[in-house]
Amino acid sequence: MAVSTVFVFWAALVLYDVRLTALIPDHPGELRFYPTIAGNLVFVAMGLPFLFTAIVHFDHLASKIGQNQTTLALVLFSLLQVAALAIIVSKFVAPTPRIIVAERSLACGWKHNWREMTGVDLGDDRKGREYAVVGLQPPVVRALGISSERCRIDGLSVDYKQVYGAIVSAWQPHANDP
Numbered sequence: 049m050a051v052s053t054v055f056v057f058w059a060a061l062v063l064y065d066v067r068l069t070a071l072i073p074d075h076p077g078e079l080r081f082y083p084t085i086a087g088n089l090v091f092v093a094m095g096l097p098f099l100f101t102a103i104v105h106f107d108h109l110a111s112k113i114g115q116n117q118t119t120l121a122l123v124l125f126s127l128l129q130v131a132a133l134a135i136i137v138s139k140f141v142a143p144t145p146r147i148i149v150a151e152r153s154l155a156c157g158w159k160h161n162w163r164e165m166t167g168v169d170l171g172d173d174r175k176g177r178e179y180a181v182v183g184l185q186p187p188v189v190r191a192l193g194i195s196s197e198r199c200r201i202d203g204l205s206v207d208y209k210q211v212y213g214a215i216v217s218a219w220q221p222h223a224n225d226p
Contacts, residue, residue, distance in 0.1 A: 053093050060089055064140055068205060071143065079214050080145035081204045088132045088139075095129050146204060147211060149218045154182065156199035162222035164188045170212055171198070178202040180215050 068082050102109060102122055110118040148155040152162060166183035173179070180199045189195050201211040 053097070057089050057093050060136070061086060065205065067140060068143060077151050079149040079218075081147040081149075081201075081206060081211050081214075082143050083139060083146050084203060084205045085136050085139050087203075088136045091132045092129060092136070095125065095132070099125055099129060147199060147201065147215075149214050151218075154199070154215060154218070156180075156197070158197055160184065160188070160197065162219050165219060165222075167223075168212075168216050168219050178208040178212075180212055 064085050071080070099122070102125075106118060106122070146156065153159055154162070154165075160182065164185050166185055169181045169183070171179045171181040178201050180201050182197045182199060184192070184195060184197065199215075201215075202208040204211060
């Protein structure tokens with residue numbers, strides 16, 4: 049069973065990569081970075097055998113903690129599994145990029161032209177998540193009231209260093225734009 053789970057996990061990741069690769073010709077001149085499905089796949093791959101085992105041994109569990117509590121726990125865990133599967137399917141069927149590096153702009157929940165940026169740095173937070181921190185020009189700062197934007201670059205289908213490199217290399221030709 050473990051070998052089949054690993055195979056299904058690997059096959060799903062390969063098919064997701066193939067799906068994302070097929071989207072590249074639709075957007076020439078842009079680099080699009082999509083969220084990964086690996087975390088949800090791990091949750092489902094570990095959770096489904098656990099759920100199956102818990103259902104098979106329902107009587108034993110119910111005798112230890114009670115039938116109502118066991119039933120409630122199994123229903124809640126089943127709902128979490130269904131939600132994780134729904135997220136996987138939605139990301140697979142209609143992938144939405146989290147970051148778009150275009151010729152003239154960077155989009156990451158927000159969108160700024162390269163000429164509005166003063167710099168791009170790598171940063172992280174206390175939880176270890178990686179961010180590209182984009183400094184903004186004074187007129188943008190006055191308009192928005194913030195001096196920088198944070199763009200989370202981990203948890204994507206490619207390594208965060210590749211995403212950061214793409215952002216920096218796209219920004220550098222515009223670093224001295226007025």
